[in-house]
Amino acid sequence: MRIIIKNVTLVDGLRVNEGCDIDIKDRLITRISPAKVNPGDREELNGVQIIDGAGRLAFPGFINAHTHLSMVLFRGLADDLPLKEWLEREIWPIEKNLQPHEVYWFALLGMAEMIRSGTTAFADMYFYMDEVARAVEESGMRALLAYGIIAESYNAHGRRELEIARNLITDWHGKATGRINVALAPHSPYTCSYDILEKTRDIAVSTGVMIHTHLSETTDEVERSYAERGMSPVQYLASLDLFSVPTLAAHCVHVNEADIALLAEHNVMVAYNPTSNAKLASGIAPVVQMKAAGVNVALGTDGAASNNNLDMLEEMRWAALLQKVATKDPTAIPAIEALRMATCNGATAIGINESVGRLSVGKRADIVLMDIDKVNMLPSYDYISDLVYAANSQAITDVIVDGQILMSQGHLTTIDEERVKAKARELSVRYRK
């Protein structure tokens, strides 16, 4: 399939170019050139689909570097609670009875929300990941999927957990024409024993996959780590040589200078989740310091139970503004830096920066179009400022992933949205209080 986006304003983490034609062939961006005046552009010619880009921005699809997608099932079910209580009293008990088909349908609901808000790829950690993989295959999105391993020891149920995680690699890594990759996800240093962490590392080395984990999310976690092991969670994972594997660490809210130096030294990639960390009152991650140390910081929404949406436009705004107020420096994380965190840094964080994260020739065509002629974005002096500080997802019109159109003029093409919404209503009945 060939697509030409005509006369669009191209924006990515490095540049803004008005009046571009973007050629897409099969799955790739094959040409970016000054817009040509060409009568009849609006018709489909010789099987080429023409998209009129006038008055629109084209930017690289957002990469949601940390979420628990199917938790949209629990959106609004338990708010305004501390992380520990929220997990232990509310979320974990209901997750015990979670059914595979629920994970499938709510993964589709979450992907519909993500596509609508301009996200093209995401890193997910949850249960029944075969169901999520099946949903990703159907939706056309790109994902790094991982089964969340929670185990007190290898000999308890750790053996079984690792088997599930390993099977996911066998069944899905590199599948869906390369749109799906699989990672290993020991849930956190406090929910996995040392032997599980070590075996996870060994499987990652032997299979060549990344690790995705939660790290230093709360003061409680850090204090317990010092009490139990005399070191921080970051130092603990480093001591187990976990970081010999490319690692995506979500949160890193409570990391000190030594931790940050370790993260940088081992090229650990961080997924910053400002909204979730604020809602759960976990804290504000030292993003400015991590970036100064050379850590690749990406952005994630976390699950919708602690956010409560999957909107990366909001997450960019939160990242920039929260860092400004936290550091008392209004120049911290300027708009373009927030855009990079949501795009190219995200691509690096989930291990696909060779193929996505920027709009340039040879990259996979993961492109979002936004109508900038909106009352909340005019007068349009600075497109990146408008995108990061003013826009909302209402302005997003078209979403392309891997050269396939997933949303066309506001209509989802791969997900039957009405059916998914009906299923969401039906399946949520048993959770209502």
Add this chain to the structure above:
Amino acid sequence: MRIIIKNVTLVDGLRVNEGCDIDIKDRLITRISPAKVNPGDREELNGVQIIDGAGRLAFPGFINAHTHLSMVLFRGLADDLPLKEWLEREIWPIEKNLQPHEVYWFALLGMAEMIRSGTTAFADMYFYMDEVARAVEESGMRALLAYGIIAESYNAHGRRELEIARNLITDWHGKATGRINVALAPHSPYTCSYDILEKTRDIAVSTGVMIHTHLSETTDEVERSYAERGMSPVQYLASLDLFSVPTLAAHCVHVNEADIALLAEHNVMVAYNPTSNAKLASGIAPVVQMKAAGVNVALGTDGAASNNNLDMLEEMRWAALLQKVATKDPTAIPAIEALRMATCNGATAIGINESVGRLSVGKRADIVLMDIDKVNMLPSYDYISDLVYAANSQAITDVIVDGQILMSQGHLTTIDEERVKAKARELSVRYRK
């Protein structure tokens, strides 16, 4: 005109009631009753306009308690700067050449944005306020308007400033069938001399209008106040007996315990602007402490040059989440409290809580409808949680102010949106860098 909203879920700061019919006659809510099944409801019958409320929330229109509406003209023109530099180097120089017709057209642009995001009333402080008043009269919105007085002394240009402010009261207070009220707005304790503040107070007393001012926004302002007068800005205004007049104070970011006690003692009302305070890195206001002391805290977006939008849905989310993370307490400002700040507290803040801010019989019909059947809001366990933590303005379908429909199924009825957008593009050309 009579309107009936059929079978809607009513939400305000005190309750959630599913299956309600809301009767609106002339400008008032005349009845709220359990929904009646009534064939033919979708037609207009005997001049009654029927709005189908099934699958929708009805909530009191948001009240934006602090903005500089026409500054949407400067949206994205100068970002990522400290308040002082931003004001002195960027904003004030360009404001010197601002033209009345620019203020008019950008007031309309800002109101289009506010209506689209569910705001029905706002407190504005700016220049050429006759133009804003004219735009408010046309748009059908409700507003507390004030001319921003900046003067080093009465004898310099203070006399003229006060004359302009006083004329606005004469010309517009109580006009547009009561939708427009006027306040006096000494810009701040640091931009007005003591004699101006005293004369403002006296005019407020004699004309019976409120005062709207900026107060304790930055550490710099507070430090200078102590250096120059040996007291905080709050103490200073109290010492001038300014608070003998009902006062709406925007920001109050840097207030200590004694300041908060003074604000509470004098019933000073606070407009909290979390997004603007974050973007300018001014700080995080002690909202939890102010509320505990009994201060009425409302919400404002501030101007779009420091936000960069006028979206009260976002402001509610920011208020709740930022207070949670700032106080390290995830139970701080629960969703319903944020909703109250944006509705009934806002009504109190701008002096119209007798007539708006809640959905109950006898109140003016200032009502917003939201479609909750959205992928980013399902499965709908808790409507207030969804409204505060998940929604975006895309879901807002209808807006009614004073019994008049300002937006019907996504279409603005009182503002010619295409014309306003065209004017915004045209008039912004001379500001482009």
